[in-house]
Amino acid sequence: MKVLLIGSGGREHALAWRLSASSLLTKLYAAPGNPGIAHMAELVALDVEDHAVISRFCLDHAIDLVVVGPEAPLVAGLANYLRAAGIRVFGPSKAAAQLEGSKGFTKDLCARYKIPTGAYGRFSALEPARAYVREQGAPIVIKADGLAAGKGVTVAMTLEEALEALEACFDGSFGSAGAEVVVEEFLTGEEASFFCLCDGKTALPFGTAQDHKRVGDGDTGPNTGGMGAYSPAPVMTPEMIERTMREIVEPTMRGMAEMGHPFQGVLFVGLMIGEDGPKLIEYNTRFGDPECQVLMMRLKDDLLVLLNAAVDGQLSHMSTRWRNETALTVVMAAKGYPAAPEKGSIIRGVDLLAGEAGAGEAEADEEIKIFHAGTALRDGQLIANGGRVLNVTAMGANAALAQARAYEAVSRIDWPEGFYRRDIGWRAVEREQQ
Structure with missing residues (x-):
């Protein structure tokens, strides 16, 4: 093919x-x-x-x-x-991709098909949104309705922060994505990502992961597109996966088909796992980034066979096999990210001439892969060409070993103008130590 x-x-x-x-x-x-x-x-x-x-x-x-x-x-x-x-x-x-392209569309779908999610309001003007936020109080979540490259969401812990986020949306900080705003209830619990391959009728579970959205250690600073991830997500037990399928994924697939928009592709389910079970935070309609990197490390099956089955409506005949180990990826980002990343700095220690993508000094172990996220070549040298630049990804028997292996590889990359979080996977490591 x-x-x-x-x-x-x-x-x-x-x-x-x-x-x-x-x-x-x-x-x-x-x-x-x-x-x-x-x-x-x-x-x-x-x-x-x-x-x-x-x-x-x-x-x-x-x-x-x-x-x-x-x-x-x-x-x-x-x-x-x-x-x-x-x-x-x-x-x-395009119609099915509204699950990601319009947060308001998804929230309305949840209300119509009784899919558990946080309470919400949709607004196309600043003043009514302000009134709603003042009525609800903080903490509260402000989301630009459209695509904003993972940066249109503010988890506001104070009323002042929430009002500032509303003004940013309606002032055009996120372009047309902020023309409408969704204000959501602040959900408590543990976040997790759940993936399904879909063919319009069947949703085939396709792994779990957890990512780290905040730019700084200890989950501090602004939201980003993701500073690291690991798979599997310990909180996604077999029981929680079964509930997520029954309470969230299956009614979504049924609802989209009834609306004339059968969903084919990747359904990325962003979840909050609380005391009363899973609630939907949001949908994405593609593989996560950097969650995809850890899923691909663990997948044992032929990916192209699975994607073909999804396109041909044959997923009901398919299953997936996964490595039992943990995969963990650390994002190396350019200084200034997420606001104004500095481009053009030279990255050493990732030898592009070694015959395999990402092979080189930092990738001597076959259980380590360095995925390029925002790189370019200039005069034969590898340079930073984006905000998130490299994904240093490792396998380990458990989260602690995968974490240690990934950070050891990171230490061998010579890039003074880059930075990274030093605590990716901390929640899973803590679980293992208990």
């Missing part, structure tokens, strides 16, 4: 790594890709916002499957355009 992978981040590098190992694969293209992905795919300089250009490339190169990594092309309707041209694509339609 010839496959085109859309995207350029750490998630896409991890997907490319797994796809490249498939017995079905004959050729892998990536648009636009990154220096790490270049070792396992042919990079093509396509404008992923131009659906006609993507479609034409697929037809000219006899592409058998398009795998869309990021959320923005899905919300913009890329899957619809490709399907209309007769091109097979793994990813939801």
Whole structure:
């Protein structure tokens, strides 16, 4: 099979790594890709916002499957355009991608199908939103309705912080994403991420993870796209997975089908696990980043076989197999992230000439993978070209060993202009010590 992978981040590098190992694969293209992905795919300089250009490339190169990594092309309707041209694509339609593209849409779906989630209000003007926040009090959660690259959410612990977040949304800090705002109840408990592959009718459980959104150690500072993650999530016991499927995923799949928007692709379920069970925080309609990296490390099955089954409506016949060990990834970010990351600094210790993506001084152990998230090449040298730059990922018999292995690899990367959290996986490690 010839496959085109859309995207350029750490998630896409991890997907490319797994796809490249498939017995079905004959050729892998990536648009636009990154220096790490270049070792396992042919990079093509396509404008992923131009659906006609993507479609034409697929037809000219006899592409058998398009795998869309990021959320923005899905919300913009890329899957619809490709399907209309007769091109097979793994990813939801524009209407189905509203589960991520509009937080208000998802909250309304939850209300309609009795899916457990926090109480909420939807607002398109500042003053009514202010009144609602003052009435509810803090802590409270303020969310830009649309896509904001993981930065449109404020967990406000004070009334002042909540009002400032509302003003930021309506003042245009998040562009059109903040034209409407969802104000949500603050949920207590432990957060977890649960994934399903979906074919429109069947949702196949596809692993659990926990990530670290705050930029600083001890879960301090502003929210980011994610500073690290690990899998599996200890809080997601078999019982909790069963409840999540029954109370959240299955009614969502049924509801989307009834609305005429059957969901095909990855359903990423952001959960709060409290005393009364799982509640939905939000949906994403693609693999998480950096959760995808740890899931791909643990997956034992052929990823391309599974994605094909999802596209062909055959997931009811499939199952998945996972390594029992823990996978953990540490995000190395450029100084200034998430506000204004500094680009262009040279990264040493990750040897791109070693024949395998990410191989080099920091990756002597086969249980370690370095996924490129925001890198570029300049005069043959690897440089930082984004906010989140590298995902240093390791396997271990338990969370403590995976954590130690990942940070040992991080220590061998020479990049003074980068930074990282030093406590990724702390919750799982504490559990193991109890």
